[in-house]
Amino acid sequence: MDEKLQVNIGRGLLLKNPVMTASGTFGYGSEYNEFVDLNHLGGIIVKGLSLKPSKGNPPPRIVETPSGMLNAIGLENVGIDAFISEKLPFLKQFQTPVITNIYGRDMDEYAALALRVEETEGIAGVEVNISCPNVKLGGIAFGADPDSAHRVVQAVRNQTTKHVMVKLSPNVTDIVEIASGVEDAGADSLSLINTLTGMAVDIDTCCPKLANITGGLSGPAIKPIAVYMVYHTAKALDIPIVGCGGIISANDALEFIMAGASAVQVGTANLTNPQATLDVLEGIEQFMKQEGIQDISEIIGAAH
Numbered sequence: 001m002d003e004k005l006q007v008n009i010g011r012g013l014l015l016k017n018p019v020m021t022a023s024g025t026f027g028y029g030s031e032y033n034e035f036v037d038l039n040h041l042g043g044i045i046v047k048g049l050s051l052k053p054s055k056g057n058p059p060p061r062i063v064e065t066p067s068g069m070l071n072a073i074g075l076e077n078v079g080i081d082a083f084i085s086e087k088l089p090f091l092k093q094f095q096t097p098v099i100t101n102i103y104g105r106d107m108d109e110y111a112a113l114a115l116r117v118e119e120t121e122g123i124a125g126v127e128v129n130i131s132c133p134n135v136k137l138g139g140i141a142f143g144a145d146p147d148s149a150h151r152v153v154q155a156v157r158n159q160t161t162k163h164v165m166v167k168l169s170p171n172v173t174d175i176v177e178i179a180s181g182v183e184d185a186g187a188d189s190l191s192l193i194n195t196l197t198g199m200a201v202d203i204d205t206c207c208p209k210l211a212n213i214t215g216g217l218s219g220p221a222i223k224p225i226a227v228y229m230v231y232h233t234a235k236a237l238d239i240p241i242v243g244c245g246g247i248i249s250a251n252d253a254l255e256f257i258m259a260g261a262s263a264v265q266v267g268t269a270n271l272t273n274p275q276a277t278l279d280v281l282e283g284i285e286q287f288m289k290q291e292g293i294q295d296i297s298e299i300i301g302a303a304h
């Protein structure tokens, strides 16, 4: 293990390097096994899981946009039980922490999911999705209001001693207000950002391009917003931050790290370059070598 790349994102969760996968863009890990040695990743965050399996939204659910994409998958997933029995055994063979992204329609579901994680060996923690713009119940309904965000995180915290990362939405007026409530509720780290709500219209049919009408915008188009939100939140709070949004290269990841992120998540880039995570990691190592940086902690939050 290369110690100079190690980062501690809270509650003793030590990542061998700062590069993780963003939920929903890396399946359950096995889908990328032929492209990426999963042992090289800092952490694997799997597709958002609910208590029961979900088919998600009807198609079309994806639209390409300039420098990005809109998705309205609507959290299609196998459900926590099938994940634990069918997907987790594969992931357990790797020396990489697995974090389950969880999503509930109400507080009780979030709590029940957290309890399943607590009881299951081989899962390092949860990423609590209170920021999905593509579902009717839960998701952003919790993440846009400081009080609801606080209560969801408290419900999760009460059920687990494992790492609790909370994924924040950019679709809010003041992200620091939400972040601070979530920190008070016992979160160990924050991940930001989830997608920005967007829409595209087909001018030939005069219809929205997505069956769901709106979707979440991701990819390089959102990177400056994400970097700003990481910088702004990191300046205001002490909790470790995991930066996400439009990272396709090491330079992008370094921007987030210098803005204050202790680790990063690579999302949409995996869909066009299945080795994006490893390319980002290799580039960070090269940059550190070239600049004589002994430890990644030297550059976390270094932007001034």
Ligand SMILES: Cc1cc2nc3c(=O)[nH]c(=O)nc-3n(C[C@H](O)[C@H](O)[C@H](O)COP(=O)(O)O)c2cc1C
Pocket (backbone or CB within 6 Å): 022, 023, 024, 025, 047, 048, 049, 071, 073, 075, 101, 129, 132, 167, 193, 194, 195, 217, 218, 219, 220, 222, 244, 245, 246, 247, 265, 266, 267, 268, 269
């Ligand atoms: C197809 C797709 C599915 C996603 N599914 C989830 C999900 O299940 N849970 C979640 O918290 N975020 C989900 N996201 C959001 C990403 O994890 C990430 O926060 C967002 O896309 C911004 O990062 P990026 O620009 O690198 O993709 C999804 C994004 C995409 C593009």
